[in-house]
Amino acid sequence: MQREIVKLVGVNKIYNTGESSITALATTDISFEAGKLTLIMGPSGSGKTTLLSILGCIIYPTQGSVYYQGRDVTKLKEKELAKLRLHDVGFIFQQFNLIEPLNALENVMHPLVLQGDSLSKARNKAKVALEKVGLKDRLMSLPRKLSGGQKQRVAVARALVGNPSMILCDEPTASLDAYTAEIIMNELKELARAGKAVIVVTHDLRLRKFADNTVYVEEGVVSKELKNEQYYK
Numbered sequence: 649m650q651r652e653i654v655k656l657v658g659v660n661k662i663y664n665t666g667e668s669s670i671t672a673l674a675t676t677d678i679s680f681e682a683g684k685l686t687l688i689m690g691p692s693g694s695g696k697t698t699l700l701s702i703l704g705c706i707i708y709p710t711q712g713s714v715y716y717q718g719r720d721v722t723k724l725k726e727k728e729l730a731k732l733r734l735h736d737v738g739f740i741f742q743q744f745n746l747i748e749p750l751n752a753l754e755n756v757m758h759p760l761v762l763q764g765d766s767l768s769k770a771r772n773k774a775k776v777a778l779e780k781v782g783l784k785d786r787l788m789s790l791p792r793k794l795s796g797g798q799k800q801r802v803a804v805a806r807a808l809v810g811n812p813s814m815i816l817c818d819e820p821t822a823s824l825d826a827y828t829a830e831i832i833m834n835e836l837k838e839l840a841r842a843g844k845a846v847i848v849v850t851h852d853l854r855l856r857k858f859a860d861n862t863v864y865v866e867e868g869v870v871s872k873e874l875k876n877e878q879y880y881k
């Protein structure tokens with residue numbers, strides 16, 4: 649049975665910049681399921697990050713509702729949204745966003761400690777997560793001592809350690825070589841197979857082979873069809 653994690657109903661986003669307003673996302677109805685890796689593709693400025701930010705409860709839509717596991721989260725206050733993000737959503741970014749003075753283990757422990765886990769519990773869970781991504785020998789390494797691929801694997805461990813139901817990735821492979829990008833995409837695919845909804849924003853058409861679904865965003869319009877392939881070349 650398909651399990652819907654997040655659903656947008658009649659969602660749009662209009663940014664008012666003073667003199668003008670920009671429709672970053674046109675009215676959209678879409679849902680994302682557990683167990684699926686979905687790519688969000690589109691040219692620069694088409695609205696991908698806006699869509700991802702709405703899915704991750706980072707920004708509110710201008711209109712419409714966002715149902716997270718059946719609950720309309722557009723009604724929640726910012727503090728409640730922050731709690732939801734911390735517990736239910738894992739984020740992975742192009743630039744890894746690791747905390748430089750903390751080693752790999754501490755970086756992965758960090759969200760657990762924020763969630764209220766004791767240090768020893770957080771340490772144990774973080775070790776297991778880092779082992780899962782093949783980094784059990786680098787627990788004490790600072791980010792600057794790690795390669796790009798290893799940094800991104802620490803970020804994957806950090807995103808999965810709290811057992812979120814959804815993992816959102818913004819260009820997770822853009823700073824990596826093709827070989828390392830494949831390793832990271834395989835790890836993300838495994839997380840989807842383990843039952844998470846994994847949503848990946850990318851410009852890279854080569855990543856389509858990892859996707860269960862692909863959605864395209866062009867000028868704020870979300871669809872299942874790629875209309876302008878030349879943008880991706």
Ligand SMILES: Nc1ncnc2c1ncn2[C@@H]1O[C@H](COP(=O)(O)OP(=O)(O)OP(=O)(O)O)[C@@H](O)[C@H]1O
Pocket residue numbers: 663664665670671672690691692693694695696697698699
């Ligand atoms: N905070 C903001 N205020 C005003 N306009 C914004 C804001 N954020 C995004 N926009 C505009 O909304 C549109 C969509 O931006 P968005 O960042 O979602 O695109 P994108 O597809 O993620 O682009 P890229 O691939 O270059 O990261 C763009 O025209 C952008 O300039």
